[in-house]
Amino acid sequence: NAGVMQNPRHLVRRRGQEARLRCSPMKGHSHVYWYRQLPEEGLKFMVYLQKENIIDESGMPKERFSAEFPKEGPSILRIQQVVRGDSAAYFCASSPQGVLGETQYFGPGTRLLVL
Amino acid sequence: AQSVTQLDSHVSVSEGTPVLLRCNYSSSYSPSLFWYVQHPNKGLQLLLKYTSAATLVKGINGFEAEFKKSETSFHLTKPSAHMSDAAEYFCVVSYNTDKLIFGTGTRLQVFP
Numbered sequence: 001n002a003g004v005m006q007n008p009r010h011l012v013r014r015r016g017q018e019a020r021l022r023c024s025p026m027k028g029h030s031h032v033y034w035y036r037q038l039p040e041e042g043l044k045f046m047v048y049l050q051k052e053n054i055i056d057e058s059g060m061p062k063e064r065f066s067a068e069f070p071k072e073g074p075s076i077l078r079i080q081q082v083v084r085g086d087s088a089a090y091f092c093a094s095s096p097q098g099v100l101g102e103t104q105y106f107g108p109g110t111r112l113l114v115l
Numbered sequence: 116a117q118s119v120t121q122l123d124s125h126v127s128v129s130e131g132t133p134v135l136l137r138c139n140y141s142s143s144y145s146p147s148l149f150w151y152v153q154h155p156n157k158g159l160q161l162l163l164k165y166t167s168a169a170t171l172v173k174g175i176n177g178f179e180a181e182f183k184k185s186e187t188s189f190h191l192t193k194p195s196a197h198m199s200d201a202a203e204y205f206c207v208v209s210y211n212t213d214k215l216i217f218g219t220g221t222r223l224q225v226f227p
Contacts, residue, residue, distance in 0.1 A: 004158075033213065033214070033215075035215075035217075041219060041220075042205055042217035042218055042219045042220050043159075043205070043215075043217045044217070045213075045214035045215060045216070048213040048214065055213060056213045056214065058214075059214065091158065091159065093215075098213070100147060100166075100209065100211065101147035101164070101166035101167075101209065103149075103161055103164060104215060105161070106151075106158045106159040106160075107158055108157060108158040109157075109158055111156075
């Protein structure tokens with residue numbers, strides 16, 4: 001039973017380019033969460049999605065960031081016109097039912113470096 | 116605001132000695148509490164979680180944590196540290212069905 005998969009594991013972009021981060025949840029999980037970890041900090045919630053729906057995007061920056069979880073395929077976190085401050089590790093997590101106290105299972109993360 | 120505080124940014128112990136990583140949470144509601152471990156350049160692994168059952172929670176790799184409502188604490192302990200325990204540890208709280216709130220982390224160093 002494969003865990004949460006994220007790709008790419010490392011991504012280098014120049015300022016102004018677009019970054020696309022992919023997350024495939026664990027089999028049977030329909031709830032996906034994205035978190036960002038800045039250097040030397042804890043993880044910060046960004047967005048919570050179910051299939052074809054954004055449930056909570058209270059942690060998403062207002063501009064340049066978007067997320068989707070289509071009916072088929074992985075969840076995508078998209079960052080347009082990246083800036084150096086976007087350099088961070090982006091983690092995806094999934095859970096089966098999205099209920100209180102349920103464990104979120106994390107992927108290995110995508111480490112984005114903006115030059 | 117709902118939050119979680121890890122009192123120590125770094126903890127150093129000798130191999131074979133006890134480990135104590137401290138965590139306090141804000142007490143607006145009955146929370147779910149978790150400890151996750153992150154090894155360098157790796158993802159996060161769940162050590163244990165508390166969800167209003169037994170107050171003493173046993174996790175993987177010999178770790179355990181005790182939920183103390185009166186102190187709003189959820190400290191992580193292990194009787195005897197191993198070199199492989201060296202990592203970053205995050206105390207995490209959840210008050211609703213979506214977002215996890217992470218502490219700033221405690222880096223555990225284990226010396227031979």
